[in-house]
Amino acid sequence: MRSDLAALLHQRRGHFELESGHHGDLWLDLESLCSRPSQVRPLAAELAQRLRRYDVEIICGPLVEGAFVSLLVAEELDVEFIYTVRDPVRIDSALFPFSYRIPKSLGALQGRRVAVANDVINAGSAVQGTLSDLEACGATVVAIGTLLTLGSRPAELAREAYVPLETRDAASNSVWAPEECPLCAACEPLTRFPAR
Helix, strand or coil: CCHHHHCCCEEEEEEEECCCCCEEEEEEEHHHCCCCHHHHHHHHHHHHHHHHHHCCCEEEEECCCHHHHHHHHHHHHCCEEEEEEECCCCCCCCCCCCCEECCHHHCCCCCCEEEEEEEEECCCHHHHHHHHHHHHCCCEEEEEEEEEEECCHHHHHHHHHCCCEEEEEEECCCEECHHHCHHHHCCCCCEECCCC
């Protein structure tokens, strides 16, 4: 991971349950990433340049920390910004138990060219939920952009959605379904963070 981004991300090692339901050994405290917008703005501008070639009309980001990066990208591209909100009701599913919805007041998206922008994609829960609702709204998703991808799941998610993935930086990482987690097998205590 490049040093300018690494300096903005507080990392923890351990055994964590991610929002997607997967388990992993890396947790990034993303809440503070955009606490100094002037430090993130150049990173978002770089991501915006990567997304410019897709003739984007709208940038959409999940209203967790990714929406702040999305807003900066939209500003750089001088296009509209919208966001998705996580539904607080948990779907009865082990993996990807939350959906994301675009507030109805944010307008008609039928046929509009949208790029999803995010801060970090690991298992991809927020981005997957955002893609699903954009599709349901009739938007044409033309790209996914992020400051950082962790592991192989972000590329798989983009392939499954048939859209290109633009990332400023990438780092190796592993996530596991709970039943495949080597940390569970080793009886490592699991840290669950409160729902946002």
